[in-house]
Amino acid sequence: MSAMRRFAARLRFVTPARPTHTAPMSVVLPAACAGAPSVDDAALDVLAAALDQRDPDTDAHCGRVSQLAALLGTHCDLGPQALGDLALAARFHDVGKIGIPDGVLLANRALEARDWDVMRTHPARGERLFLATAREDATRVARLIRHHHEAVDGSGYPDGLRGTQIPLECRVLSVVDAFDALTSRRPYRAPMPARAAMRRLGEAVGHQLDADVFAVFERLLSRVQALPV
Ligand SMILES: [Fe+2]
Secondary structure (H helix, E strand, C coil), X not given: CCHHHHHHHHHHHHCCCCCCCCCCCCCCCXXXXXXXXXXXXXXXXXXXXXXXXXXXXXXXXXXXXXXXXXXXHCCCCCCHHHHHHHHHHXXXXXXXXXXXXXXXXXXXXXXXXXXXXXXXXXXHHHHHHHHCCCCCCHHHHHHHHHCCCCCCCCCCCCCCCCHHHCCHHHHXXXXXXXXXXXXXXXXXXXXXXXXXXHHXXXXXXXXXXXXHHHHHHHHHHHHHHCCCC
């Protein structure tokens, strides 16, 4: 097993176990977020349960991305509150997909332009869902959810923010979101090895991804790579 594959396996290991449907759902956030406001919140449990029932693969992806985002965020000079916001935003970044019709969300085909128009509504849908929790941090976290598909060259959505107009938390989220999307199994393709995924992400630096955040992620991977398994 290559070092990068071992790293990917380690990431899987730290992903919280998926709760069974016979037990209460709970939102598990990374230990790095210990200073964040309490996540013992029924509204979050409802959101997580709803996303899991709508699309278990998306819910699992959000759980992994939350873990990765907290790990990367701790190396990107984010304070405790920002880390907590980031972990929560990552956990629910795709919750707006609850509102995407089956014909688009679960399509087993390449999406057409009109399908993408629908799919691109999920950040704003997620923003509205998280605001409905009425949590103390709802405004901050919902803003991060809204902007998780912005791109540093301004080609992202929904607002076409560019560079540092995009919150740092979102630039962190973009890197780990893309990494998990490539390295996890999808119905239509096998998981990409971590090294190949990093090459692919490197091609998106300066367009979709922030160069500094990507460099931190690369260094983080190389350090983890050196650890014994
Ligand atoms: Fe998304």
